[in-house]
Amino acid sequence: MTVSHMFYNATIYDASTNFEEYKKNPNLDKTYDINDIGFKDLIQAIALGSKATFSYNPTMDELKAYIAKQEGKKAASIGELSES
Numbered sequence: 001m002t003v004s005h006m007f008y009n010a011t012i013y014d015a016s017t018n019f020e021e022y023k024k025n026p027n028l029d030k031t032y033d034i035n036d037i038g039f040k041d042l043i044q045a046i047a048l049g050s051k052a053t054f055s056y057n058p059t060m061d062e063l064k065a066y067i068a069k070q071e072g073k074k075a076a077s078i079g080e081l082s083e084s
Contacts, residue, residue: 009038 006013017030032039058066 006032006039006042008042009036 003015006015013032014030015032017028019030019034022028022030034040
């Protein structure tokens with residue numbers, strides 16, 4: 001599902017600019033304010049009303065690789081990342 005408009009504070013906002021795109025290029029025009037209390041209430045309602053489930057079950061090696069990436073580590077092999 002794609003969202004192109006949001007309605008909060010009795011106003012319709014264009015949501016075609018993705019916030020992740022905006023963070024990469026702040027010159028993009030976005031009409032919504034993520035700090036607005038109405039926006040925050042809308043996001044909370046969406047999150048609480050969602051019945052989405054995620055069935056991804058990563059392997060231990062995938063978890064170790066992800067943690068190493070987040071910590072900025074580079075390992076020659078996944079085996080170098082030991083559990084501690």
